[in-house]
Amino acid sequence: MAAITGSLQVRMPRPRRIYVVGVLLLCWVLLFLVFRGIHTLELGGQETTPLHRWLTDIRDQTGPDRNAFFTAIRVVIDELVTLLQALISQPSFGRPVPALGWLGVVALASYVAWAFGTWRVALLTAAGLVFVGLQGLWQESMDTLALTLAAVGLALLVAIPVGIWAGLSDRVYRVVSLVLDLMQAMPTFVYLAPLTLVFAIGPAAATIATLIYAAPPAVRLTAHAIRSVSPASVEAARSLGSTGAQTLTKVLLPMSRSTVVVGVNQTIMAALSMVTIAALIDAPGLGKTVLKALQTLDVGVAFNAGLAIVVLAIVLDRATTAAGARVPRPASTRRKVFLGIGGLVVLVAIWYSRTYLWAAEFPTSGELGSRIAVAADSTSTWFLERFGSFTYGVRDGVTNGVLNPVESLLTGSPWWLVFAVVVTFAWLVGGLRGAIPAAVCLGLLVGTGVWQDAMVTLASTLLATTVVVAVGILLGVWMGRSRKVDSWLRPALDAGQTMPAFVYLVPFLALFGTSRFTAIAAAVVFAVPVTSKIVADGIRAVPAATVEAATSAGSSAWQVVTKVQLPVARRAITLAANQGLIYVLSMVVVGGLVGAGALGYDVSAGFSQSELYGKGLAAGLAIVLLGVLLDRITQAAARRTAAGPAESRGDKKKWLRS
Amino acid sequence: MVAKLRAAGLFTVLTLAVAGCGGAKIEDPGAAAPAGKDCGTVNLAVSPWVGYEANAAVFAYVAEKDLGCKVVKKDLKEEIAWQGFATGEIDAVLENWGHEDLKKKYITDQKVAVEAGPTGNTGIIGWYLPPWLAAEKPELKNWKNLNRYAATFKTSESGGKGQLLDGDPSFVTNDEALVKNLKLDFKVVYAGSETALIQAFRQAEKQKKPLIGYFYEPQWLFNELKLVKVDLPPYTAGCDATPAKVACDYPDYKLDKIVSKKFADAGSPAYNLVKAFTWTNDDQNQVAKYIAEDKLTADAAAKKWVDANRPKVDAWLGK
Numbered sequence: 001m002a003a004i005t006g007s008l009q010v011r012m013p014r015p016r017r018i019y020v021v022g023v024l025l026l027c028w029v030l031l032f033l034v035f036r037g038i039h040t041l042e043l044g045g046q047e048t049t050p051l052h053r054w055l056t057d058i059r060d061q062t063g064p065d066r067n068a069f070f071t072a073i074r075v076v077i078d079e080l081v082t083l084l085q086a087l088i089s090q091p092s093f094g095r096p097v098p099a100l101g102w103l104g105v106v107a108l109a110s111y112v113a114w115a116f117g118t119w120r121v122a123l124l125t126a127a128g129l130v131f132v133g134l135q136g137l138w139q140e141s142m143d144t145l146a147l148t149l150a151a152v153g154l155a156l157l158v159a160i161p162v163g164i165w166a167g168l169s170d171r172v173y174r175v176v177s178l179v180l181d182l183m184q185a186m187p188t189f190v191y192l193a194p195l196t197l198v199f200a201i202g203p204a205a206a207t208i209a210t211l212i213y214a215a216p217p218a219v220r221l222t223a224h225a226i227r228s229v230s231p232a233s234v235e236a237a238r239s240l241g242s243t244g245a246q247t248l249t250k251v252l253l254p255m256s257r258s259t260v261v262v263g264v265n266q267t268i269m270a271a272l273s274m275v276t277i278a279a280l281i282d283a284p285g286l287g288k289t290v291l292k293a294l295q296t297l298d299v300g301v302a303f304n305a306g307l308a309i310v311v312l313a314i315v316l317d318r319a320t321t322a323a324g325a326r327v328p329r330p331a332s333t334r335r336k337v338f339l340g341i342g343g344l345v346v347l348v349a350i351w352y353s354r355t356y357l358w359a360a361e362f363p364t365s366g367e368l369g370s371r372i373a374v375a376a377d378s379t380s381t382w383f384l385e386r387f388g389s390f391t392y393g394v395r396d397g398v399t400n401g402v403l404n405p406v407e408s409l410l411t412g413s414p415w416w417l418v419f420a421v422v423v424t425f426a427w428l429v430g431g432l433r434g435a436i437p438a439a440v441c442l443g444l445l446v447g448t449g450v451w452q453d454a455m456v457t458l459a460s461t462l463l464a465t466t467v468v469v470a471v472g473i474l475l476g477v478w479m480g481r482s483r484k485v486d487s488w489l490r491p492a493l494d495a496g497q498t499m500p501a502f503v504y505l506v507p508f509l510a511l512f513g514t515s516r517f518t519a520i521a522a523a524v525v526f527a528v529p530v531t532s533k534i535v536a537d538g539i540r541a542v543p544a545a546t547v548e549a550a551t552s553a554g555s556s557a558w559q560v561v562t563k564v565q566l567p568v569a570r571r572a573i574t575l576a577a578n579q580g581l582i583y584v585l586s587m588v589v590v591g592g593l594v595g596a597g598a599l600g601y602d603v604s605a606g607f608s609q610s611e612l613y614g615k616g617l618a619a620g621l622a623i624v625l626l627g628v629l630l631d632r633i634t635q636a637a638a639r640r641t642a643a644g645p646a647e648s649r650g651d652k653k654k655w656l657r658s
Numbered sequence: 659m660v661a662k663l664r665a666a667g668l669f670t671v672l673t674l675a676v677a678g679c680g681g682a683k684i685e686d687p688g689a690a691a692p693a694g695k696d697c698g699t700v701n702l703a704v705s706p707w708v709g710y711e712a713n714a715a716v717f718a719y720v721a722e723k724d725l726g727c728k729v730v731k732k733d734l735k736e737e738i739a740w741q742g743f744a745t746g747e748i749d750a751v752l753e754n755w756g757h758e759d760l761k762k763k764y765i766t767d768q769k770v771a772v773e774a775g776p777t778g779n780t781g782i783i784g785w786y787l788p789p790w791l792a793a794e795k796p797e798l799k800n801w802k803n804l805n806r807y808a809a810t811f812k813t814s815e816s817g818g819k820g821q822l823l824d825g826d827p828s829f830v831t832n833d834e835a836l837v838k839n840l841k842l843d844f845k846v847v848y849a850g851s852e853t854a855l856i857q858a859f860r861q862a863e864k865q866k867k868p869l870i871g872y873f874y875e876p877q878w879l880f881n882e883l884k885l886v887k888v889d890l891p892p893y894t895a896g897c898d899a900t901p902a903k904v905a906c907d908y909p910d911y912k913l914d915k916i917v918s919k920k921f922a923d924a925g926s927p928a929y930n931l932v933k934a935f936t937w938t939n940d941d942q943n944q945v946a947k948y949i950a951e952d953k954l955t956a957d958a959a960a961k962k963w964v965d966a967n968r969p970k971v972d973a974w975l976g977k
Contacts, residue, residue, distance in 0.1 A: 515813070
């Protein structure tokens with residue numbers, strides 16, 4: 001007894017809060033039993049609210065009368081994409097082949113990677129591109145590359161200036177952050193159809209859809225980079241008489257260069273992950289191959305195309321990372337000579353690719369591609385036969401044991417009860433800074449008219465996020481403690497992030513059937529990589545001296561992890577959980593395609609049925625609101641608990657959303 | 659490292675030089691367009707299911723080879739394809755399933771599109787069972803017996819009732835109303851995509867699991883899996899007039915073609931081909947099979963069918 005009171009006295013504040021939260025939950029369950037089934041704001045699949053119909057009307061009234069402004073934008077973007085396609089992917093300028101054949105593209109890309117990066121990256125670039133060609137997907141890959149380059153180029157034209165502005169002004173920064181949240185959390189399905197209304201069917205709409213999704217990381221990272229330049233340097237420049245413009249170009253920009261490049265890199269990754277979705281409005285390239293294969297449930301072919309996307313992503317990622325890490329300095333004479341020779345080789349390669357057929361069209365029968373397809377197919381079949389019977393049991397166990405109780409608590413309680421409980425909870429863990437945004441978000445959620453669907457989605461999201469955080473911490477700690485594990489796991493994590501979810505939907509459907517669980521599994525695959533990467537970074541940032549001190553004091557490995565590394569990396573872990581959550585939410589719509597229903601289904605129904613357009617839009621908003629709600633509560637909670645010093649490394653990752 | 663690089667560079671140049679000597683040169687295509695009446699460009703919407711792709715493949719093949727048209731295929735969902743009529747980016751939709759709402763909006767109200775006659779295909783929508791289940795429990799083919807077996811169709815998603823699996827949100831469906839009005843102890847669960855629906859039927863057949871779900875014909879899956887249709891109360895004209903009160907089977911859909919008004923008025927040979935294009939469900943399934951199962955490209959699949967069915971094609975062309 002004495003021991004218990006003793007420990008209570010020592011750690012007074014925290015157990016008390018947990019105790020209060022427990023009481024809150026208990027009250028909720030009791031009230032749920034009393035009021036169950038009333039005021040649940042249920043809305044049937046085909047039913048709409050006045051708000052939904054009003055949104056649909058607005059869409060109908062915008063109609064096809066486009067104004068000159070949008071037409072001008074469309075024409076310019078269409079021309080740009082067509083030009084890039086003419087250069088590398090489509091027959092052009094009256095010739096049966098693109099202006100640059102495969103040999104020219106490989107030579108040029110490797111040369112650029114070498115000139116701005118390292119020779120290793122140049123080698124990787126060449127190998128990656130040749131591999132994609134051997135897969136029999138050269139033209140599709142180049143179409144994808146052309147669209148990605150156009151979208152990224154245009155994104156940067158806007159993102160970098162806006163990022164700089166947001167870096168220099170606090171007010172702009174606050175407004176911009178809000179807009180970026182909306183751009184990233186809003187499901188792409190929601191704006192895909194309206195975009196074709198405004199920008200017509202064609203490359204322009206696809207490019208703009210990609211751009212909207214891909215620009216935010218570049219803005220965030222640029223702003224962050226400008227903000228992190230030490231005030232001392234700026235002061236020094238000012239006192240030496242620099243004007244504002246000079247300070248910007250001579251001090252701020254050069255000093256933030258490497259972070260800006262990370263932003264560019266993340267923008268490229270985000271653009272590539274849009275490839276499959278943009279194919280729904282006729283974006284050219286690999287996305288089409290994936291979608292076509294999906295119509296006939298051809299896992300192998302879809303995997304082959306998905307792999308090409310992953311390879312492109314890895315090449316672009318490593319090349320931009322190397323370019324960012326490179327210290328800019330004048331080249332030595334010897335390097336200049338080599339760059340000159342290399343340039344000549346590139347010119348020769350380009351000349352060949354314009355003259356001879358073998359250098360223009362990739363000489364392949366797609367043998368490797370079909371072998372990969374067959375291998376992927378038989379692996380997935382083997383796996384399904386091995387584990388197929390067992391997985392349904394897991395699904396039913398988790399669904400009946402955890403998901404259904406949580407879901408019925410959320411959907412069966414009156415909306416005002418959920419409202420009161422969540423706001424109280426937010427206030428307990430985050431104070432007023434948690435409670436006020438929670439109340440606003442929940443109020444707006446009620447307004448969207450899809451409250452009940454939002455609660456179903458919330459239940460799945462909470463479960464998925466819990467799993468993501470658990471697995472992410474496990475993998476992250478393992479990676480953070482061992483370089484070797486890290487280098488083995490990282491390519492797999494990269495693949496998890498860039499392999500289009502559409503590719504593994506079919507095997508997952510076979511494993512778990514059409515169910516909410518399938519959607520949760522897909523979300524976990526997508527969200528675990530980013531979570532474990534951030535945790536690993538945080539663990540690695542724990543000062544070596546601290547770990548050594550603990551080890552020499554006789555702590556076991558387990559003790560070092562739980563008593564030293566995890567507590568010190570707490571901020572990184574909070575951030576990892578937060579990012580995991582946002583990644584899970586961005587998979588809600590994909591979940592709707594495999595039987596998760598709720599908001600994901602509403603959004604895709606809005607995309608394909610004209611009378612449900614407004615409801616789809618409202619469901620999209622509801623997903624954003626859920627994201628903001630959970631984000632603000634966790635942030636407020638983290639702010640309260642985080643007493644330790646900020647770590648710049650973990651902190652930086654906050655901006656790396658993609 | 660420097661030496662290595664130099665060697666590599668030299669090696670590349672040498673390889674290129676040697677390999678280049680024997681290569682075939684790229685030739686300018688010159689004037690390769692077939693002679694005849696100028697056909698121009700046809701912008702063809704291609705919706706995401708294989709049956710439609712089969713229609714589009716054969717139409718495009720004939721239009722290009724026999725009429726010398728340029729066919730631009732655009733992969734789009736139906737709703738967006740119809741938007742294209744208004745803006746001039748789509749000339750033809752080759753397989754339309756009902757969609758009275760879209761017809762009203764674009765044909766009657768906006769007057770930007772016109773009907774171009776049936777494709778000859780009959781679309782059948784309904785509730786289907788995997789073959790093993792229909793063989794084992796033939797009584798399930800009558801909707802009246804469904805309630806007795808509701809418990810066997812229970813899943814983790816159906817909340818204690820039997821599960822009726824529906825598909826993609828773009829599918830025409832009255833299933834929620836049907837379940838309610840026929841007083842069935844079932845819950846409609848949305849798979850959310852055609853892919854998920856097909857996979858569910860495949861699994862159900864392979865693992866002998868009970869399943870009942872929405873499906874339609876013509877569909878390439880029937881080449882592989884002969885799903886069995888459940889008889890709902892028969893369709894009579896007007897029984898589906900009020901969506902909330904529907905208690906009868908789906909009507910047979912006469913699939914048809916829609917073209918933009920501009921395209922129809924221009925009266926190019928391609929428009930005449932769109933109008934004349936008709937074939938049967940078997941024809942379509944055949945081409946869909948070439949694409950979906952034999953993995954031919956759309957063009958190769960079309961060629962194979964056209965070569966075997968020249969008389970039909972000639973009839974379309976008025977030969």
